[in-house]
Amino acid sequence: MSSTNTYPQDEKSKAKRYAKRVTYDKDAVRNIVDAAPILHVSFNAPPTEDTEPQFPTILPMLGTTADDGHTIYLHGSSAARLLRLGAGQEAELPVCIAATILDGYVLALTPFNHSCNYRSAVVFGYATKVVDADEMMLALKIITDHLVADRWTNSRTPPTKSELTATGILRVQIDTASVKVRNGGPHDDKKDLKDEATTSRVWTGVVPVRQILGEPVANPENKVEQVPASVKSWIEDTNNMRKDHMTESMKE
Amino acid sequence: MSSTNTYPQDEKSKAKRYAKRVTYDKDAVRNIVDAAPILHVSFNAPPTEDTEPQFPTILPMLGTTADDGHTIYLHGSSAARLLRLGAGQEAELPVCIAATILDGYVLALTPFNHSCNYRSAVVFGYATKVVDADEMMLALKIITDHLVADRWTNSRTPPTKSELTATGILRVQIDTASVKVRNGGPHDDKKDLKDEATTSRVWTGVVPVRQILGEPVANPENKVEQVPASVKSWIEDTNNMRKDHMTESMKE
Numbered sequence: 344m345s346s347t348n349t350y351p352q353d354e355k356s357k358a359k360r361y362a363k364r365v366t367y368d369k370d371a372v373r374n375i376v377d378a379a380p381i382l383h384v385s386f387n388a389p390p391t392e393d394t395e396p397q398f399p400t401i402l403p404m405l406g407t408t409a410d411d412g413h414t415i416y417l418h419g420s421s422a423a424r425l426l427r428l429g430a431g432q433e434a435e436l437p438v439c440i441a442a443t444i445l446d447g448y449v450l451a452l453t454p455f456n457h458s459c460n461y462r463s464a465v466v467f468g469y470a471t472k473v474v475d476a477d478e479m480m481l482a483l484k485i486i487t488d489h490l491v492a493d494r495w496t497n498s499r500t501p502p503t504k505s506e507l508t509a510t511g512i513l514r515v516q517i518d519t520a521s522v523k524v525r526n527g528g529p530h531d532d533k534k535d536l537k538d539e540a541t542t543s544r545v546w547t548g549v550v551p552v553r554q555i556l557g558e559p560v561a562n563p564e565n566k567v568e569q570v571p572a573s574v575k576s577w578i579e580d581t582n583n584m585r586k587d588h589m590t591e592s593m594k595e
Numbered sequence: 596m597s598s599t600n601t602y603p604q605d606e607k608s609k610a611k612r613y614a615k616r617v618t619y620d621k622d623a624v625r626n627i628v629d630a631a632p633i634l635h636v637s638f639n640a641p642p643t644e645d646t647e648p649q650f651p652t653i654l655p656m657l658g659t660t661a662d663d664g665h666t667i668y669l670h671g672s673s674a675a676r677l678l679r680l681g682a683g684q685e686a687e688l689p690v691c692i693a694a695t696i697l698d699g700y701v702l703a704l705t706p707f708n709h710s711c712n713y714r715s716a717v718v719f720g721y722a723t724k725v726v727d728a729d730e731m732m733l734a735l736k737i738i739t740d741h742l743v744a745d746r747w748t749n750s751r752t753p754p755t756k757s758e759l760t761a762t763g764i765l766r767v768q769i770d771t772a773s774v775k776v777r778n779g780g781p782h783d784d785k786k787d788l789k790d791e792a793t794t795s796r797v798w799t800g801v802v803p804v805r806q807i808l809g810e811p812v813a814n815p816e817n818k819v820e821q822v823p824a825s826v827k828s829w830i831e832d833t834n835n836m837r838k839d840h841m842t843e844s845m846k847e
């Protein structure tokens with residue numbers, strides 16, 4: 344596992360269960376982080392005077408990976424707290440980022456053997472606030488185009504100075520990361536499979552799940568008559584990709 | 596805010612930004628926790644000998660609220676670590692649970708004013724392992740029926756003793772919680788709205804997002820010829836509810 348294409352395993356990233364479903368492959372991590380519409384970012388606020396036990400905090404955030412394969416950029420509009428921490432500290436802020444995509448409900452003969460098909464990446468890294476103007480512009484562009492394909496060129500850019508000042512971007516340097524995937528149908532126990540009273544009445548299989556983008560609804564202030572090709576193709580491409588993955592996830 | 600229908604605000608749950616989008620209403624929290632297909636649970640592993648800074652961990656888990664309004668039950672199949680911590684400690688384990696549902700992409704004139712419509716609940720609570728047999732059975736039933744409506748009676752129940760032993764359930768006692776919701780269209784700046792070069796070429800509006808359940812695919816070992824009414828109506832009801840919410844989220 345010393346290849347540069349995999350992340351190192353350590354105490355926090357090592358699989359604790361179902362090790363055969365787990366990989367540390369960098370491309371696999373990147374694919375899941377970038378396929379998840381929302382990233383969940385967890386961190387510890389600095390200890391306060393009161394003595395209550397330490398709660399981590401989770402914030403849902405938007406973000407995407409950079410081409411270097413070891414950086415995630417997070418958009419901070421809803422993360423003022425995290426950004427304040429990241430900006431104020433000399434040390435970088437340790438964060439955990441979870442990217443999870445549900446692909447299906449797996450219906451078995453017994454509640455015990457029910458499951459879900461999913462893709463899950465859990466990333467550990469160090470967050471710092473981006474301050475360099477060029478890096479900020481690059482990060483904003485890739486986050487925007489990740490959110491809505493080609494939106495940077497199809498909206499009013501570049502951002503003004505005051506827009507840039509009001510935006511917060513976190514750079515997360517990936518330390519370790521792992522991926523867990525479940526595909527396919529239920530795995531029932533032999534005893535239940537032989538029990539005709541059960542098999543004759545309990546349907547088993549997979550109900551696939553996917554997120555779809557619906558029909559665009561124009562803003563009252565919108566002046567562009569037709570939904571532009573760039574928006575239409577972003578919706579179509581996203582929906583097609585998710586449909587393809589849904590079919591893929593049914594296979595063992 | 597001392598009403599019993601709201602959670603107390605404290606340092607960790609208090610809104611830091613966009614306070615008008617935030618509530619502490621117990622029903623609002625419950626609705627979002629139970630509408631989110633996956634919950635993200637964050638906790639701190641006990642400190643080890645090495646001196647690296649403390650990373651919280653996030654695990655994606657399945658779970659649902661209990662009727663008392665201050666309990667969330669989490670299913671532990673993928674959470675061996677968390678359960679070991681919860682079981683081994685005298686003190687309860689502080690956790691943060693995030694429930695997030697993406698409802699739409701909000702396309703504005705500028706990248707800066709792009710946004711997402713979403714429902715987000717962030718819950719802080721104390722997790723302990725359920726050991727009482729009656730509570731375990733109740734929690735398993737409500738988690739199963741939450742995952743797939745009426746599945747408890749429509750599968751082989753009750754669980755066997757060895758199934759119960761192999762299952763882990765965490766009870767999370769809610770301490771504080773908050774909800775943040777964004778609905779409606781983009782809010783562009785006056786300067787951009789007056790700039791015809793921009794408004795004539797940049798489409799603005801909302802692209803709604805929802806998760807759908809697809810056509811059920813039977814397991815090769817399945818013996819029930821037709822997809823049963825209980826599975827069909829679960830799929831239909833879920834999809835209708837999500838479609839209704841999508842329409843709702845377009846309104847300001």
